[in-house]
Amino acid sequence: MNYSDDIFEKLVATIEEATSQAAIDLFNSTNETFYFFVLSTTGEALAPFVSAWSYEALKKQSIAQNWDAYDIADFKWSSIDSPYLEFGSQYFHQVNQAFLDRIDIHSLKTEVEYEKEFNFRINVMEEALHRCDMKGIFSLNQARSEIMINVEVLPPDYTNTIRAKKLNPIESIQFWLKEAAETVE
Secondary structure, X not given: OOOOHHHHHHHHHHHHHHHHHXXXXXXXXXXXXXXXXXXXXXXXXXXXEEEEEEXXXXXXXXXXXXXXXXXXXXXXXXXHHOOOOOOOHHHOHHHHHHHHHOOOXXXXXXXXXXXXXXXXXXXXXXXXXXXHHHOOHHHOXXXXXXXXXXXXXXXXXXXXXXXXXXXXXXXXXXXXXXXXOOOOO
């Protein structure tokens, strides 16, 4: 499998463009205050998708679903339960194709090969999200210190916590660290 810098940059640019478009569309179309924005992927590092939560969406969902405080705590950081799950999927066609064009990760014969491909994919997603952050995209509807961004592996594992600490100022993840982060091994 090709892990050249050129391939890395091309895939980063593809994900960055899709993520930028989705985030800008989300922030402009809702005019809500977001506290959570992630690129989620499976434990196989398949093509990522956007999920996000805003304070307004959490309040609306809690009323509509009659959530109590425990329910709110369970759903507050859940990407799969967000009303913005797969938001902007129309922007991710090239991303999906780029991941399909890579080797089938399950066809790799050794754990070393699998880990190399998995880490390549996660690192590409992380770099794309970081570049979106450097462009100021996550400061459009809220202060950057108020929104947590991440590349999230589902089901959650400790690597999500490592990436969250790399991608965010501490003030933007302090509540997530207390309420939802997986313990780092």
